Amino acid sequence: MTTPVAWLRERLPISGDDLRSLTNEPVPNHLKHWWFCLGGTPLYLFGVQIVTGILLAFYYESSPASAYASVRYISEEAAFGWFIRSVHKWAATLMVAAVVLHQMRVFFTGSYRKPREINWLIGMCLLLCTLVLGFTGYSLVYEQLSYWGATVGANIADSVPFVGGFAKTMLLAGDTYNERTLPRFYVLHAAVLPATTIGLIAIHIAIIRIQGVTELRFENEPKNKPAFFNLFPDHVLTELTIALVLMIVLSVLACVLPATMGPRADPLTTPEVIKPEWFFYVAFRWLKLFSGTTAVLSMGFVVFVMFVWPFIDARIRKSKPTSELSVWIGVLGALAILVLTVWEAAVEH
Ligand code: HEM
DSSP, rough: OOOHHHHHHHHHHHOOOHHHHHOOOOGGGGGGGGGGTTHHHHHHHHHHHHHHHHHHTTTTTTTTTTHHHHHHHHTTTSSSSHHHHHHHHHHHHHHHHHHHHHHHHHHHHTTSTTTTTHHHHHHHHHHHHHHHHHHHHHHOOOOHHHHHHHHHHHHHHSSSSTTTHHHHHHHHHHSSSSSTTHHHHHIIIIIIHHHHHHHHHHHHHHHHHHHHOOOOOOOOOOOOSSSSEEEEIIIHHHHHHHHHHHHHHHHHHHHHSSSOOBBEEEEEOOOOOOOOOOHHHHHHHHHHSSSSHHHHHHHHHHHHHHHHHHHHHHHHHHTTTOOHHHHHHHHHHHHHHHHHHHHHOOOOO
């Protein structure tokens, strides 16, 4: 009689050796430290977002007439709804922070340099997807800040020369916020952006597998120690430990600071203070410092420079191989983001 294992082997002729060689990718020693393997953190948090997002979608209704009530039902009546919603919200916040920290690690270790420029570009697309996921997510609750945040966002898009009007109409499904706007945000948030993010992550990781992770050597590292360790089970265990700690952190945050609800959207009353989520503070402060088109164009320019940074850096290093200019530009950029964020957080208007 054919055993189940033999039956399966006949159909899927994969041996233990094949699996071992697929997963035994050597990983440089520095990836034993959390700071250097930060890429796994947004990956795990994105997984949490997908699972909790699917659970929320069972109850959420995307029409303006019932969206707010459906979120209230999730928060107050559905079993563990408040917990799932709170974990979803906190995982979003931590994911933005983790993506930014991962990008900083890649920047300050120069790991975006040849041949990894393409993965930096993919990473920049992932950063934008993460931010737009956050923006569309906050719009779904249909509270005052959801409505007015979406309206402000569409008006910012409108101030881009030539394509702005079109972008605004596409985003709002009309010239102003209407009954088709919220379903459109929902399709973007729950289908288009997650699918795009999954595709980008797959390419990002495939490129990492092809190129390997940049090898960094430290002065205090003993010379006789092996410079690599195995992806499976060693690195996977590090990632699982991080995932466990993150699950505890998320659960504590969800219990101590659960997701709340502001007043229901009222298109006739503009709130006195409109503040986006903290990760948009930097852009919001910038928009207040420079008016309309100037602010939007200069922000677009900064994002463009971030995209093509590996090529700018290559130019700098070609003319001055020992120059530390790139590091100083990075330090200034990080400080500017920090100052603008804290400034916006500290003032009411
Ligand atoms: C959802 C967001 C992201 C995920 C899940 C992700 C995942 C990963 C993972 C797992 C690694 C392997 C090494 C490590 O753990 O650090 C990695 C490396 C890398 N990531 Fe990301 N990443 C994301 C966003 C970004 C962003 C925003 C950038 C930069 C703009 C970026 C650029 C890179 C580069 C260049 C490498 C190669 C680093 C090296 O060779 O040392 N990634 N990423």
